[in-house]
Amino acid sequence: MITPFDENGALDLDVAAQLARHLQSNGHDGLVIAGTTGEAPVLDDDERVSLFAAVIEAVTIPVVAGTGTNDTRHSVQMTKEAKALGAAGVLAVCPYYNRPSQAGIAAHMRAIADASDLPVMIYDIPVRSGRKISTATLLELANDVPNVVALKDAAGNPGETAALISAAPHGFEVYSGDDGLTLPLLASGIVGTVGVATHWTADDHQLMFDLWEKGDVVGARLVNSRLLPSFAFETGDDAPNPIPTKAMMRHLGFAVGQARLPMGPAPAFVEERAPEVLADLQRWRDAYPERP
Numbered sequence: 001m002i003t004p005f006d007e008n009g010a011l012d013l014d015v016a017a018q019l020a021r022h023l024q025s026n027g028h029d030g031l032v033i034a035g036t037t038g039e040a041p042v043l044d045d046d047e048r049v050s051l052f053a054a055v056i057e058a059v060t061i062p063v064v065a066g067t068g069t070n071d072t073r074h075s076v077q078m079t080k081e082a083k084a085l086g087a088a089g090v091l092a093v094c095p096y097y098n099r100p101s102q103a104g105i106a107a108h109m110r111a112i113a114d115a116s117d118l119p120v121m122i123y124d125i126p127v128r129s130g131r132k133i134s135t136a137t138l139l140e141l142a143n144d145v146p147n148v149v150a151l152k153d154a155a156g157n158p159g160e161t162a163a164l165i166s167a168a169p170h171g172f173e174v175y176s177g178d179d180g181l182t183l184p185l186l187a188s189g190i191v192g193t194v195g196v197a198t199h200w201t202a203d204d205h206q207l208m209f210d211l212w213e214k215g216d217v218v219g220a221r222l223v224n225s226r227l228l229p230s231f232a233f234e235t236g237d238d239a240p241n242p243i244p245t246k247a248m249m250r251h252l253g254f255a256v257g258q259a260r261l262p263m264g265p266a267p268a269f270v271e272e273r274a275p276e277v278l279a280d281l282q283r284w285r286d287a288y289p290e291r292p
Contacts, residue, residue, distance in 0.1 A: 001031050002199065002242050002249065003038040003051060005257035011047045015255050017058035022254070024059045027202025031055060032091055032152075032194050034066035036128065037242045041069075042260045048078065052085045062088035064121060070095040072108045079115040089119035091152065091194075094129040102137045113145045120147055125154035125177060135164050142172045152177040152194050153185065162188035180231045183224040186212050197230040199245050200252065200278065204285070226284035233277045239270045248274045 001023060004015035020031055033055050034040040034048050043051065048066075056063045065087040067078035072095070079090050092112045094105060113120045122141065126132040132155060141148045153161050154177030165174055165188060176182040176193040182205070198205055204227055211219040233248075235241035242259060247266045249256045251274040258265040 001033050001035075001038055001055070002245050002256055003034070003040075003043065004255065005260065006255070007257065009257065009260055011043070011050065012255070012257065013050060013054040016051060017054050019249070019254055019256065020055045020058045020063075023199070023202070024061050027206050028061065028198065029192070030062040030064060030088070031059065032064045032066065035091055035123070035194070036093075036125065037196050037245060038066060039242060039260060039263070040066045042263075045078070045081075049081050049085070052082055052087060056086050064089045064091050066091045066093070068092035068095075068112065068123065070098050072111050075108070075112050076115040079112050079118065083116040083118050087118060089121060089150075090116075091121050091123050093123040093125065094131055094133050096129040096131075099131050102134050105131065105133055106137050106140060109141050109148065110145055113141075113147050117147060119149045120145075121150040121152055121175070122148060123152040123154070123177065125152075127154070127156070135160060135167075138164055139167055142168050149173065150175060153190070154178045156181065158184045158188045161185055161190070165189035179227070179234060183208065183212075183220060186220070196234045196241055196245055197227065200248055201227055201230050201281065204281075222288060226281060226288070229277050229280055233273060239267055243267075244270050244274070247271050248278070251275055251278065 004012040004019060006012045023031060033051055034043060052065050065082035067075055067082050067090040069075050082090050092109055095108050109122060124133045138151060150173040152175050156178060158181060161174060174190045176185045176190050179195055179197050182193045193205060204223055208220050208223040211223060234244050243263055243266050246256050246259055247270045
């Protein structure tokens with residue numbers, strides 16, 4: 001979930017609660033807050049904790065709190081705060097910038113897991129963290145740490161994801177962390193997605209997953225086709241995630257504000273493109289409301 005700011009760039013908890021309730025009512029089985037899309041690196045600790053509290057209070061679906069940073073002690077403290085506020089679990093990103101060894105990554109994740117009994121979803125996103133969490137490290141954690149129960153996979157390698165899933169212990173779940181690869185990752189064995197375009201395409205994603213589970217691969221592919229413009233819109237070099245998502249939600253009437261620097265305000269082309277993406281998606285929905 002994006003993190004709303006007001007016109008002065010201050011955290012807006014009222015809009016955060018409003019948006020969370022909207023997402024719950026429109027196809028989301030849970031929410032992840034203070035993640036990459038939530039601009040976690042530019043939230044201070046008080047803001048992050050306040051966001052946890054406001055969203056957890058606003059909804060009845062599970063809320064997974066982004067507590068991971070590149071500082072293990074800091075991540076442990078944020079995890080304890082999330083536990084105290086009633087989070088359903090925590091998202092622990094691979095430590096970014098530091099470029100630790102695999103042993104350092106494993107020790108970092110173990111420390112976060114040891115900080116509470118909350119389920120831990122590891123977040124592997126080497127394009128942002130600068131370090132890939134190896135399959136061996138993920139399997140070590142999945143097998144040895146009882147509350148390391150899931151992976152958000154944004155590593156961009158469905159073949160390696162399939163190898164991980166085939167070797168992982170029973171009950172360890174893998175979620176797509178890359179919208180454009182969600183359908184290929186379904187073939188690898190994922191159970192869900194932590195999405196970005198899902199801010200406005202959650203029902204379409206639910207349909208795609210339902211069709212896949214029924215064995216209707218062609219139908220799932222057709223739904224994915226309608227989502228491709230949204231995936232192309234959600235991030236790019238000139239307007240990285242979450243700039244476009246915030247523009248889309250403003251277009252939909254949510255006063256979520258602009259992204260904080262260094263992301264900064266949306267370029268004009270993003271504001272212009274948002275209604276076009278939504279209109280194109282609606283045309284697809286109207287033409288093909290469900291798989292025959």
